Amino acid sequence: MESEYHYPLPRDDARSPQQALKKIRDTNREHLYMFKEGKQIRRFVGEPDRVTLPPGCLFEMKNAVIVHNHPKGYSFSREDIDAIVRFDAKELILATPNFIFRVVRPESGWPVDFDTELTQHQYQSSFVIANETVNKLISANEVRFSDKDALIIHYLWIIFFELNGILYVRKKTI
Amino acid sequence: MSGKKRYDPKSAFDDRGLPEKANSFSADKEEEMEKKARPLIKASLNELRKKNPDLFKGNAMADLVNNK
Numbered sequence: 001m002e003s004e005y006h007y008p009l010p011r012d013d014a015r016s017p018q019q020a021l022k023k024i025r026d027t028n029r030e031h032l033y034m035f036k037e038g039k040q041i042r043r044f045v046g047e048p049d050r051v052t053l054p055p056g057c058l059f060e061m062k063n064a065v066i067v068h069n070h071p072k073g074y075s076f077s078r079e080d081i082d083a084i085v086r087f088d089a090k091e092l093i094l095a096t097p098n099f100i101f102r103v104v105r106p107e108s109g110w111p112v113d114f115d116t117e118l119t120q121h122q123y124q125s126s127f128v129i130a131n132e133t134v135n136k137l138i139s140a141n142e143v144r145f146s147d148k149d150a151l152i153i154h155y156l157w158i159i160f161f162e163l164n165g166i167l168y169v170r171k172k173t174i
Numbered sequence: 175m176s177g178k179k180r181y182d183p184k185s186a187f188d189d190r191g192l193p194e195k196a197n198s199f200s201a202d203k204e205e206e207m208e209k210k211a212r213p214l215i216k217a218s219l220n221e222l223r224k225k226n227p228d229l230f231k232g233n234a235m236a237d238l239v240n241n242k
Contacts, residue, residue, distance in 0.1 A: 004184075032187060049190050055183040070189060073197030083186035098201035115178065122229050129218040133211050142210060149193035151207055159215060163229055172201045 005054045006046045014040055017067045017093055024069040025095035025173060033067040034060060048072075061087040069095040075154045075170070076101060078114075078123065085110040097173070103157075104167040111164050122163050123156075130155035 014020035017035050024031040030051040034042040042060060044051050048071055066089050068080065073096045081103070084092045088110065094101040112119045130152045137143045143151065154170065161168035199207075223230055 030187070030189065046187070049192070050188040052184055052188065053186060058183055058186055068187065070192065071196070072192060073199075074189075074192045077187075077189040077192050079185050079188045079191065086181065087186075096197075098197075098199075098204070115181075118229075125222060125226070125229060129215060129222065132218060133214045136214055137207065137210060143207060147199060149195065150197045150199045150204070151211070153192065154204075154208070155211055155215060159219065162219065172205065 005052050006044045007054060008057060009043050009045060011040050011043055014043075017065050020067040021069075021093060021095045021100060024067070025100075026097055027069065028071045030071065031067075031069050035065040035067065036063065058083065058087050061089040063088065063090050065089070065091045065093065067093050067095070071096075073097055073099075073150075075099075075157055076103065081112075081157075082114045085112055085114065095173075100171045100173055101154075101157075102167075102169050102171075103161065106166060111166070123160060126156045126159035126163065127152075129159050 012023075014023055014033060016038065017033070020031075020033045020035075020040070024033075029048055030046040032042075032044045032046070032051045032053070033040055041064070042057060044053060044057075046052060051068070061084065066084060070077075075096075076092065076094060080092065080094070083089075084103075084105075089105070091102065091104045112122070114120065114123070133155055134143065134148050134151050137151070138145055138148065157168055
């Protein structure tokens, strides 16, 4: 029977977020590491499309750098961002086979809260603009309709984080 | 009373809402598309700012405006 949670595993030899990113970017299951003051404090391995932390471990994310991966190659899910904001992580770095995505908490703290109407409105507006943008690229024959999903999620986050003055970057992996 | 939904801790890092199909775009193609998308996004954000300035906080758009 499938377990409800993915419980923490013994720490491995990843001594920095960068080392953890290298280990997980090409794997076919989701992983999550927590680093505090440069040291690995927790490590989890999940399924191909999720990693479910026991509730007590979620609170350990406060001020931590979270290293996560998406085997399918997409940027953050709404649930990723909601979790790091809610539990006040310092930074989330996401590895995919082609890119590293990074979002950083502003010095004044996370200015968003997915329980509020404002953040929900910003998220919906970001989705609308991202969708319109990709539709324009499709109309201009720059992309095929079937490739829409590949682009829309990253654009949504570009817009959402711009609306809130939050640093969000994507870098190609070498 | 507002009917605020209680947060489910199991939803954290649950990525089943992402597209089922793996992203098959090459990194170069994605970067090329982003260059084309940026001006479109900037124009849409300018329009949104006029219509709904309350959605913008802090130094929103600074990066986009300064971006090539």
